[in-house]
Amino acid sequence: MTSELIVFLVLSLAAVAAAFGMVSSRNAVYSALFLVLNFVTVAIFYLLLGAPFIAMSQITVYAGAIMVLFLFVIMLLGAEALAPTNVLPWQRPLAFSLAVVLLIESAYLLISRAQTNALISAPDITVNSMDNLRDMAMTLFHQFLLPFEVTSILLLVAMVGAIVLTKREKAGQK
Amino acid sequence: MHLSEAVNSGFFYLAPWLVFAPITGLLINLIFGKYFSEKMVGTVASLASGAAFVVSVLLAYSVSINHGEMMSVPFAQWIHIGTLQLDWTFRVDSLSATMMLVVSGVGTLIHIYAIGYMHEDVRFKKEEGRFTRFFIFLNLFIAAMMILVSGDSYMMLFVGWEGVGLCSFLLIGFWYEMDTLARPSWANSNAAKKAFITNRVGDFGFLIAGFLMFWYLGSFQFDEVFKAAPEIAHSAPWVIVAITLFMLVGVAGKSAQIPLYIWLPDAMAGPTPVSALIHAATMVTAGVYLVTRSAPIYSLVPEAQYIVAMVGAGTALFAATIAVGQYDIKKVLAYSTISQLGFMVAAVGMGAYVAGMFHLITHAFFKALLFLSAGSVILGMERGHHHLAHHVAHDDHGKGKKKEGKKEEHGHGHDEEHSEVFDPGDMRNMGGLRKTMPVTFWLYMIGTLALAGIFPFAGFWSKDEILLDASLHFTSVYGQLTLAAFLTAFYMGRQVWMVFFGKPRHDAAAHAEESPKVMTVPLMVLAALSVLGGALNLPFEGFHNLGHWLGHTLGEAEGLPLDLKVAGISTVLALSAITLSWFIYGRNPLKANQPDPLKKPLGFIFTGMENKWFVDEGYFAVIINPFKKASQFLADVIDWRFWHDFVHDTVIAGTYNWLSDTALNTYADQKGIDALANWLGDATQSVSATLRKVQNGFVRSYALSVMLGVVLILGYLIFK
Amino acid sequence: MVPVDYYIILSAVLFTIGALGVLIRRNPLIIFMSIELMLNAANLAFVAFSRMYDSFNGQIFVFFVIAVAAAEVAVGLALIVEIFKTKKNINIDEMNSLKG
Numbered sequence: 001m002t003s004e005l006i007v008f009l010v011l012s013l014a015a016v017a018a019a020f021g022m023v024s025s026r027n028a029v030y031s032a033l034f035l036v037l038n039f040v041t042v043a044i045f046y047l048l049l050g051a052p053f054i055a056m057s058q059i060t061v062y063a064g065a066i067m068v069l070f071l072f073v074i075m076l077l078g079a080e081a082l083a084p085t086n087v088l089p090w091q092r093p094l095a096f097s098l099a100v101v102l103l104i105e106s107a108y109l110l111i112s113r114a115q116t117n118a119l120i121s122a123p124d125i126t127v128n129s130m131d132n133l134r135d136m137a138m139t140l141f142h143q144f145l146l147p148f149e150v151t152s153i154l155l156l157v158a159m160v161g162a163i164v165l166t167k168r169e170k171a172g173q174k
Numbered sequence: 175m176h177l178s179e180a181v182n183s184g185f186f187y188l189a190p191w192l193v194f195a196p197i198t199g200l201l202i203n204l205i206f207g208k209y210f211s212e213k214m215v216g217t218v219a220s221l222a223s224g225a226a227f228v229v230s231v232l233l234a235y236s237v238s239i240n241h242g243e244m245m246s247v248p249f250a251q252w253i254h255i256g257t258l259q260l261d262w263t264f265r266v267d268s269l270s271a272t273m274m275l276v277v278s279g280v281g282t283l284i285h286i287y288a289i290g291y292m293h294e295d296v297r298f299k300k301e302e303g304r305f306t307r308f309f310i311f312l313n314l315f316i317a318a319m320m321i322l323v324s325g326d327s328y329m330m331l332f333v334g335w336e337g338v339g340l341c342s343f344l345l346i347g348f349w350y351e352m353d354t355l356a357r358p359s360w361a362n363s364n365a366a367k368k369a370f371i372t373n374r375v376g377d378f379g380f381l382i383a384g385f386l387m388f389w390y391l392g393s394f395q396f397d398e399v400f401k402a403a404p405e406i407a408h409s410a411p412w413v414i415v416a417i418t419l420f421m422l423v424g425v426a427g428k429s430a431q432i433p434l435y436i437w438l439p440d441a442m443a444g445p446t447p448v449s450a451l452i453h454a455a456t457m458v459t460a461g462v463y464l465v466t467r468s469a470p471i472y473s474l475v476p477e478a479q480y481i482v483a484m485v486g487a488g489t490a491l492f493a494a495t496i497a498v499g500q501y502d503i504k505k506v507l508a509y510s511t512i513s514q515l516g517f518m519v520a521a522v523g524m525g526a527y528v529a530g531m532f533h534l535i536t537h538a539f540f541k542a543l544l545f546l547s548a549g550s551v552i553l554g555m556e557r558g559h560h561h562l563a564h565h566v567a568h569d570d571h572g573k574g575k576k577k578e579g580k581k582e583e584h585g586h587g588h589d590e591e592h593s594e595v596f597d598p599g600d601m602r603n604m605g606g607l608r609k610t611m612p613v614t615f616w617l618y619m620i621g622t623l624a625l626a627g628i629f630p631f632a633g634f635w636s637k638d639e640i641l642l643d644a645s646l647h648f649t650s651v652y653g654q655l656t657l658a659a660f661l662t663a664f665y666m667g668r669q670v671w672m673v674f675f676g677k678p679r680h681d682a683a684a685h686a687e688e689s690p691k692v693m694t695v696p697l698m699v700l701a702a703l704s705v706l707g708g709a710l711n712l713p714f715e716g717f718h719n720l721g722h723w724l725g726h727t728l729g730e731a732e733g734l735p736l737d738l739k740v741a742g743i744s745t746v747l748a749l750s751a752i753t754l755s756w757f758i759y760g761r762n763p764l765k766a767n768q769p770d771p772l773k774k775p776l777g778f779i780f781t782g783m784e785n786k787w788f789v790d791e792g793y794f795a796v797i798i799n800p801f802k803k804a805s806q807f808l809a810d811v812i813d814w815r816f817w818h819d820f821v822h823d824t825v826i827a828g829t830y831n832w833l834s835d836t837a838l839n840t841y842a843d844q845k846g847i848d849a850l851a852n853w854l855g856d857a858t859q860s861v862s863a864t865l866r867k868v869q870n871g872f873v874r875s876y877a878l879s880v881m882l883g884v885v886l887i888l889g890y891l892i893f894k
Numbered sequence: 895m896v897p898v899d900y901y902i903i904l905s906a907v908l909f910t911i912g913a914l915g916v917l918i919r920r921n922p923l924i925i926f927m928s929i930e931l932m933l934n935a936a937n938l939a940f941v942a943f944s945r946m947y948d949s950f951n952g953q954i955f956v957f958f959v960i961a962v963a964a965a966e967v968a969v970g971l972a973l974i975v976e977i978f979k980t981k982k983n984i985n986i987d988e989m990n991s992l993k994g
Contacts, residue, residue: 008896012904019908019931023915028923035927038908042934045901049945054937054956061960066930066967073971074923077978082921087987088872095917098881103910105888110902110939119895120945139950140957151961158965165972871990877916 004121007048015041026081028074032067039063049120053133184236188229189247189264192274192320195225200313207306216289219309223285223316227278234271242268242726246326253329260394265326269727272531272720273323273463276538280455281316283696287546288312288447290692294553295445298560299349299356308348308445315341319456323463327394328384331464335380335428338457343370345448346441354443355595365440372437376427383420386413400470407474418471418478421464422485429461431519432489435512436790442504446549449504454511454545455538462515462534465522469728473525480648482523487644487654490516492787494661498668498772499783502599503548506669510625511541513658517640520651526643527728528711528721533640535720536632536707540624543700547618548599550689550697551673554611555598558685596682601672603680605763610686615674617697622670624704626663626748632707634745639713642740656744663748667755676763901942908935922974922986926967933963 018038022031039062046055074080140148199222203215210218237245244267253260288308296302318341322334347366353359388394390413391402407414425431430438441453452458465472465482472479490513497509514537521530597603608615624631627638637659644652678684688694711720713736721731758771773780782788868879912935915928937956944952978984 002895005896008900012900015904016907016911019911022924022927022931023911023919028921031924031927035931038931039934042908042938045904045938046941048896049901049941051941051944051953051956054941054953054960057957057960058937061964062930062934066964069967069971070923070927073975077923077975077984079921079923079978079984082985085920085985085987088874091874091878092918094878095881095914098878098885099910099914099917101885102881102888102913103906105885105892106909107903107906109888109891110906111899118898118946120898120901120942121895136950136953140954144954144958147958151958155961155965158968162968162972165969165976869993871993873986873989874917874920881913881917 004048008045011041011044011048015045028080029071032070032074035070036063036067039067050132053136184240184245185229185232186236186245186247186266188232189266189324190249191229192226192233192264192278192324193317195229196222196313196316196320198222199225200310200317203306203310203313207310210306212293212305213289215306215309216285216292219313220282220285220289222313223278223282226316226320227275227282230271230274230278233266234268234275237266237268237271237726238723242723244727257392258388258394260327260329262330263326264324265396266324267727268723268725269463269466269531270323272535272724274320276459276535277319277323277456278316280538280542280700281312281319281451283699284447284451284455284542284546285309285312287450287549287693287696288445290690291447291546291549291553292445294556298556299352301349304348308345311341311344311348312447312451315345315452315457319460322460326396328387328396328399329394331467332380332384335424335460335464336377338452338460339370339373339377339428342373342441342452342457343367345452346444348444348448354599355597357595362443365437365443369437369441372434373427376424376434379420379423379427383417383424386417386420390417396467403471403474411475414471414475415478418468418475419481421468422478422482425461425464425482425519426485427461428464429458429515429519430489430512431461431485431516432492435489435493436793438512439505439508439786442502442508446504446545446552449508450542450545450549453508454541458511458515459518459534459538462518462522462530465519466527466531466728469522469525469527472522479523479525483520483644483648483651484523486516486518486520486523487648487651487658488516489513490520490658491654491661492516494658494665495783496786497665498661499770499780499785500665501601501770502597503551503601503604503669503673504545504599506601506665507541507544507548510544510662510665513662514541514625516658517637517655520655521640521643524643524647524651526640526731528718528724528731529636529639529643531724532711532720533636535710536624536636536704539700539707540621540631540633540704543617543697543704544621544625546693546697546700547614547621550614550693551604551607551611551618551686552598553689553693554607554614554686555604555682557687558610559596559598559682561685561687562681596680598682601669602764602766604673604678604683605676605680606674606678607683607686608674610684611688613688613694614697617694617701618674619670620701620704622666624707626666626752627659627744628663628748629741629745630705630708632704634741635708635712638736638741638744639711639734641744642713642734642737645737645740646734656747659744660747660751663751664755667752668759671755671759672764675760679764679766898942898946902939905935905939905942908932908938920986922977922984925986926970926974930963930967933959 015038018034018041021034022038025031025034039058043055043058043063046052046058199219202218202222203210207215237243244265247264247266248261249264250262252262292305292308296305296308315338318334318337320334322331322338325331325334343366346369347363349356350363350366351358351360353361384394387399390406390410391399393399393402403414423434426434438453438458442449444453472482493509493512493516497506497513500506500509514533518530518533518537521527521533620631624633627634641652641655641659644655709717711718713734715735725731762771764771770780770784776783785791868875909932912928912930912932915931916925919925919928937959940952940956940959944950944956974984977989981988
């Protein structure tokens with residue numbers, strides 16, 4: 001058992017545990033914090049997989065910006081916990097059994113169809129990772145230039161949409 | 175064509191105007207009549223008829239300067255089928271020109287007379303709007319009659335023949351919703367129908383004759399038929415006999431001969447000018463014209479000629495006996511007309527075509543005169559009657575009402591106060607009119623003398639010529655005709671004594687008034703013609719004008735000299751008949767409500783005369799009632815009960831109902847198609863009611879179903 | 895050296911947990927977070943395959959997913975806020991007026 005594998009196993013255990021915590025905790029604030037933990041572990045996986053830019057984006061955008069927004073809204077609405085109800089009583093057992101089936105099916109499919117028996121090693125620290133980043137930028141701005149620009153428009157639209165939706169209407173104005 | 179040229183060669187090109195002139199008048203009155211005054215309408219119609227007369231005169235002139243040559247005036251292509259080449263061609267020869275002159279001449283005078291007559295008639299009948307209609311019909315009649323006499327083929331003649339039949343029908347039923355006494359009834363319409371249907375029987379004969387003619391002689395055109403006839407007469411004489419006899423049926427219908435004369439007395443339901451024009455002077459002579467026109471065919475078969483002569487003579491005598499027993503002034507004249515038509519038919523049957531035509535012309539003059547005078551008498555009686563009613567109304571309502579609405583007032587007063595209906599045509603109501611209507615009296619006297627055959631009036635010459643011919647060829651015909659002539663003088667004498675002499679038997683007769691000039695002047699013209707008409711064909715060497723004239727068409731006939739024996743016998747008989755009538759009716763004038771003095775001595779014979787020998791009743795018993803019963807049987811039993819009730823209702827409709835109701839509706843539709851459609855609807859409803867519950871509004875449930883879908887798709891991908 | 899399969903299995907496990915969260919939680923915010931977790935799991939698989947095939951395309955796809963997720967979160971949270979303002983409640987089980 002190599003050290004990489006140990007790191008992987010520990011990290012994956014942490015990620016799964018954080019995910020479970022997010023799903024199962026009663027308080028929404030805890031859920032958010034568990035999710036942040038999960039995002040961070042995943043970011044470390046990205047580093048291990050030789051994707052430092054994505055790892056940084058993960059930390060800044062997901063763990064930073066998005067989750068802060070989530071926490072902000074949770075606190076704004078005071079929606080940390082909801083009163084228990086007993087609608088849809090069969091939802092939970094069905095969901096669990098379907099989840100198990102889904103897990104088995106997806107894992108099987110991904111592994112069998114990808115036909116992977118390759119091993120992934122951690123990136124060589126001695127290699128300058130800036131080359132890697134430059135190459136990725138070249139790909140992004142040449143091959144994927146149009147989707148990139150479209151993404152900017154998407155962000156603009158989302159921004160305008162969010163403002164319009166939450167805008168407080170003045171009295172007597174429609 | 176210039177006039178000078180026309181004067182030299184003839185005006186034949188004007189022939190179509192014989193028909194177009196009255197048609198033009200008809201159209202003007204039809205379209206603009208409602209804006210015209212009565213005088214205007216009458217003037218237009220009279221001018222239209224007068225124009226036809228002028229054309230007739232010009233055509234007659236044209237024939238005479240062409241030495242009687244027949245002239246065909248082609249007008250339009252008509253029927254061209256296979257070998258049949260039938261054109262609308264006007265035939266102008268001395269015979270048709272004579273007929274044209276009589277028709278349009280007498281017709282025009284009657285048009286003028288009718289202006290005055292109808293003016294009053296529509297007011298007595300309280301339907302002033304029909305004035306225009308009358309003249310439209312009258313012009314239509316002239317047009318149809320012109321087609322009849324000017325046609326160049328039997329088909330064209332038939333068109334006119336039917337046209338005048340139609341006009342006769344329309345004019346007999348002119349006051350269709352009343353009877354002759356203006357009471358609400360269908361009597362006049364029934365008279366019109368009787369005339370039309372009786373004529374159908376005759377036309378059936380004419381049509382059969384036409385079919386035979388076409389089949390064996392191959393044409394309808396006069397000249398071609400006449401050319402082909404002798405050959406056929408040689409090889410198959412029965413064909414010609416059949417043609418002539420079937421044609422005789424047509425003649426009997428149109429010219430009111432035995433056995434089809436029955437419609438003519440009823441036709442007196444029409445206004446008097448109609449009786450004069452159509453049912454005395456012109457239309458009824460169409461049969462005589464037809465036989466004369468067909469002379470070349472008739473001459474081939476003496477058997478048929480003999481039958482024609484016997485029918486004519488029999489009719490002449492038979493109708494004369496009925497005329498003796500009639501009380502209605504117009505009915506007497508109607509039977510007299512039938513009788514005189516019998517004279518003409520007998521004449522043409524004997525081959526004495528010139529005599530027949532001669533009598534046709536003079537008869538047109540004096541019978542029109544008599545009828546129109548009778549109309550004048552009737553109107554005079556009406557006037558007297560209304561004068562009387564006026565006095566009654568005057569007495570009842572006081573002086574204040576006198577000035578306003580005279581006629582209506584009087585009419586109503588009459589209707590309410592006298593339950594007994596006054597008949598202005600009944601001779602038993604008349605008497606003494608000599609004094610109140612002097613002009614009409616003298617005119618009537620001239621007509622009577624002409625009809626009775628008194629020297630030197632027109633009737634004497636024409637009748638004498640027929641009698642002379644008969645005495646030479648057919649003794650039995652001569653006997654019948656002489657007896658008929660005696661009766662003619664007798665019933666005319668009876669009529670004159672009853673109408674004009676003695677004392678008024680009704681207040682209306684006492685107050686009768688003379689007719690206006692518009693009526694009497696045409697009568698004077700006719701009276702003059704009745705006096706002088708004999709001059710057309712005097713039985714003296716060099717005076718056979720009509721004989722020569724018609725000879726161009728009919729072949730030159732030997733002009734017979736006056737036979738003093740025949741003329742003497744007939745004159746003596748006529749005078750003695752008049753004297754006899756004076757003894758019976760003139761010496762002791764009839765009192766009011768007194769039965770006819772002939773009733774006692776003649777007994778049942780007079781009852782027979784009075785009731786027209788029960789011929790109508792006989793027809794009813796022998797033909798009409800069985801026919802009605804058969805129709806009733808066919809309608810009620812065969813058509814209604816069997817065909818409608820059983821076959822249609824029970825068999826067809828019942829089967830169809832069973833099929834549609836039980837088989838198709840109940841089983842195929844309701845239990846089959848409907849049930850399927852309903853089941854589909856119910857199934858859809860129940861399925862959707864179940865599925866609806868899935869749509870529970872919980873987002874998480876939807877997410878679960880998405881999840882389920884994902885699982886299933888993945889499972890599919892795995893086990894693919 | 896870690897076999898790629900391990901990453902794939904981890905990704906599948908995280909994805910399933912996210913899906914489970916969507917199905918069983920009633921708080922729309924947590925459901926939203928679960929969706930983010932699922933996206934994240936997918937991203938992990940992308941990057942793992944990117945590493946395996948030595949290609950940038952996977953990473954670039956992840957980049958776009960992050961951008962879209964950011965936009966989505968902005969609009970989604972705005973919607974939740976608006977719903978709360980209207981109904982004074984964000985329990986997802988009470989938003990069931992659209993039912994058959």
